[in-house]
Amino acid sequence: xxxxxxxxxxxxxxxxxxxxxxxxxxxxxxxxxxxxxxxxxxxxxxxxxxxxxxxxxxxxxxxxxxxxxxxxxxxxxxxxxxxxxxxxxxxxxxxxxxxxxxxxxxxxxxxxxxxxxxxxxxxxxxxxxxxxxxxxxxxxxxxxxxxxxxxxxxxxxxxxxxxxxxxxxxxxxxxxxxxxxxxxxxxxxxxxxxxxxxxxxxxxxxxxxx
Numbered sequence: 001x002x003x004x005x006x007x008x009x010x011x012x013x014x015x016x017x018x019x020x021x022x023x024x025x026x027x028x029x030x031x032x033x034x035x036x037x038x039x040x041x042x043x044x045x046x047x048x049x050x051x052x053x054x055x056x057x058x059x060x061x062x063x064x065x066x067x068x069x070x071x072x073x074x075x076x077x078x079x080x081x082x083x084x085x086x087x088x089x090x091x092x093x094x095x096x097x098x099x100x101x102x103x104x105x106x107x108x109x110x111x112x113x114x115x116x117x118x119x120x121x122x123x124x125x126x127x128x129x130x131x132x133x134x135x136x137x138x139x140x141x142x143x144x145x146x147x148x149x150x151x152x153x154x155x156x157x158x159x160x161x162x163x164x165x166x167x168x169x170x171x172x173x174x175x176x177x178x179x180x181x182x183x184x185x186x187x188x189x190x191x192x193x194x195x196x197x198x199x200x201x202x203x204x205x206x207x208x209x210x
Contacts, residue, residue, distance in 0.1 A: 001071055005081030009061065009065065009073075012057070012061050012076050012077065012080060013058075013061070014080075014136065015053070015055070015057060015080030015081060015083055016054050016057040016058050016076075016080055016083070017052040018083075018084060018087075019049050019050070019053035019057065019080070019084070020054045021051070021084040022042060022087050023046055023049050023050035023053075023054060024051060025037050025042055026042035026045070026046035026049065028045060029042055029043050030043055030046060034063075035201050039087075041086070041087065041092075042087070043065075043088045044145065045087075045092070045144075045145075047145050047148065047149065047152055048086070048096075048099065048135070048136075048139060048145065049083055049086050049087075050146070051103070051132075051135070051152040051155060051156060052079055052082070052083065052099050052103065052132065052135070052136060052152075052155075053079060053080065053082065053083020053084070053086060053099070054083065055112035055156060055159075056079040056083075056099075056102065056106065056132060056155075057076050057079040057080040057083065057102075057160055058076075060076040060079055060102070060105070060106045060109065061073075061076040063075075063106070063109050063110065063113065063144070064076055064109060066113065067109060067112055067113060069112070072109050072112070074102075074105045074160070075102055075105035075106040075108075075109050076102075077102075078098055078099070078101050078102030078105055079099060079102035079103070079105075079106070080102075080165075081098060081102075082095050082096075082098035082099035082101075083095075084100070084101050085098060086099075086199065091142070092193075096136070096139050097140060097160075098139045098141075099136050100133070100136035100139075100140050101137075103129070103132045103133040103135075103136040103137075104133055106129050106132065107126070107129045107130060107133050108131075110122060110125060110126040110129050111126070119166075120162075120165060120190075120191055121160075121162040121163065121165045121166035122162070123191060123194075124158055124162035124165060124190060124191055124194045125158060125159050125160055125162030125163070127154075127158050127194045127195060127197075127198050128154060128156070128157070128159040128161075128194070129159075130152035130153070130163065130198060131151045131152075131155045131158065131197075131198055131201055132151070132152075132155035134151045134201070134202070135148045135151035135152050135155065138151065143205065148196055150193045150200070150201040150204050151201050154197050154198060154201050157197070158194050158197065158198075161190055161194065162194075167192060173186075192207075
């Protein structure tokens with residue numbers, strides 16, 4: 001199946017942009033500074049809104065375009081819509097559930113990309129997506145936002161790390177004129193760190209801080 005038209009894809013940027021603006025508004029409130037809008041909910045949903053509603057929507061849209069499947073756009077639609085619902089008067093459980101569905105759809109998107117062409121960057125980003133699913137699931141389960149920080153940060157860090165590895169590989173291929181076989185030491189180390197972080201985020205919930 002082909003990608004939707006560019007105009008339709010551009011519309012999916014709108015909820016991400018609104019999530020960004022609302023997140024910045026919430027950040028001002030958290031800092032005790034004057035903000036254009038004052039709603040208590042902004043402060044309480046700031047982290048998930050920025051990570052899943054804003055960054056998650058953009059990453060999902062990017063990967064959906066790469067996969068070239070209309071079904072893949074389920075992920076950015078759910079994440080963007082869920083982010084907007086966080087700002088609505090609806091019960092927060094509704095928006096949390098939609099964000100969880102969007103995070104799961106993003107994980108499925110990475111799985112489809114892996115099946116098409118396994119690679120180290122996709123493996124690292126998939127670990128990040130798993131942390132995103134974990135954060136959304138824990139939030140649905142009633143875990144407070146501060147305890148989601150390792151999961152949300154891990155989603156961001158591993159996603160950026162995977163994309164940097166991917167860009168580095170492209171640069172090497174362009175410079176050398178040919179693809180390099182195998183996985184470099186630095187890349188293998190990055191994957192090890194990614195998996196170690198994912199395990200650490202899970203352990204942070206069960207091992208009390210000292």
